[in-house]
Amino acid sequence: MKTSPMTKTSTQVVIQCGCMMVIAFLLMCCFVIATHAAELNVPETVAAGSSLSIPTSGSGHATLYVAGPGTAIKRSVQLGQEIQLTADDLQDAGRYDVSLDGNSATFLVTAGPVQSIAFLARPSRVPANTPNVISGTALLFDKYQNLVLQPQPVKFELSVDGQSVSRTEMTKYGVAFTKLDSSKKEGPAQFVASSGPASVRRVVQEVASDPCNIRMSAERDKSGIMLRTDPIRDCAGNPVPDGTIVTFTSTDSQGKNTVDARIKRGIAQAQLPASTNATISVASGVVVGNEIQWRGER
Amino acid sequence: MKLLPRISPALLALAAFAFVLLSQRADSVFAASVPSVAINVAKAGPRPVEDTTQKAVARDYASAWQAMADALDQNRADLLGANFAGTANDKLMATIQAQGRTGLHQRIIDRGHTVDAVFYSSEGSAMELHDTARLRLQLMDGDKIVHSEDATLHYVVLLTPAENSWKVRVLEVVPAF
Secondary structure, eight states, rough: OOOOOHHHHHHHHHHHHHHHHHHHHHHHHHHHHHHHHTOOOOOSEETTOOOOEOOOOOOSEEEEEEEETTTTEEEETTTSSSSEEETTTTTOOOOEEETTTTTTEEEEEEOSSEEEEEEEESSSSSSOOOOOOEEEEEEEETTSSSSSOOOOEEEEEEEEEEEEEEEEEEETTEEEEEEEOOOOOOOEEEEEETTTTTTEEEEEEEEESSSSEOOEEEEEEEEEEEEOOOOOOETTTOOOOOTOEEEEEEETTTTTEEEEEOOTTTTTTEEEEEOOOEEEEEEETEEEEEEEEOOOOO | OHHHHHHHHHHHHHHHHHHHHHHHHOSOOOOOOOEEEEEEEOOOSSSSSOHHHHHHHHHHHHHHHHHHHHHHHHGGGGGTTSSBOHHHHHHHHHHHHHHHHTEEEEEEEEEEEEEEEEEOOOOOEOOOOOOOOEEEEEEEETTTTEEEEEEEEEEEEEEEEEEESSEEEEEEEEEEO
């Protein structure tokens, strides 16, 4: 029986492919065995700033490659001797690849103990006696500026004039945060975040919040009506800061007169035109003070 | 038609040979493309992440990876641009310097990032991401590939906002989340 040229060619191709597959399989087996024989033994993790010894087998020289964060090493090493990676080589946390003579291994460098804190405190100026108005975020780093990912306690403490509030939070992936009430008393609050030996201080200026009430008095002077408030304080008794605007308004048959005055040394004062029959009011922000019915001579 | 079965194996072999040769050529400049970044903000807190912030973070984080891939491949610190700050920037600069001294470079073929925002500070001044990145990492000595690996890596990332973009301040590999 004759076979066509086409059939013959296909058979040859199949045989060739089969042979190639067998050869490839044998080569793979050899490669796997060789790789296993020269396997690099490295630990899974190494603490940042530690040295590391990697045993090798065989003889002769080979080129060592190490790639990691902040590092790239290429050097000739003697096979059969231990490879030394120094503490300086392994300062930065992250993944390191080691390659030697066609074999590779990876390990992680992890952060060491807490050495420093990055502390974000907001805002820098807050009204006193207000709930959940001060926020603090702490990020923990080791001596090589690696983020410390193991959970650590962070103490947040806010103190003004001897009175303090503190709260301890655990970090999660290097971050801890808190929210605190501002103190009843105004003044520069010391906001401190501490963890282990590390501590960072920020100052949050606590100022009086809105006036609690405003009381004014009126008297006649040479050119009109002189209005003057009592010392203006918030509900915790803190003097409202100088510069806060107080608005005096007079309404009479001629119309309305308005004067904005700033608090100076704790009080606000303004002069309004003379009037025989006026209603005078005072306000600051959303707080309205007393009202005076003025009966006088022009 | 009869020639086809004879020619095809030869063509295939030639194509494979050419591919292997080309893939070994590393002296040509490699330009990373902007990787895909899928970001989920459902777990972020204490402050919720606004839509515009989410888009900006995804854009800037992808840009940072592209810049890092180019900078590490070409050993050019200037390619990092304004994408990095603080310790992340310092460490990348140190890596590039060390690579330059030893004649090594790294090629990162980025196959995408699945990112969870896990922390966004209440005043909006810091954001932490957990990134699961699918990468092909190649360590190269000149034009020779020393090590090549397809890996899925987990990164803890800290971002801080600048005037008009988010900067990577910390970028650390962790074993898992």
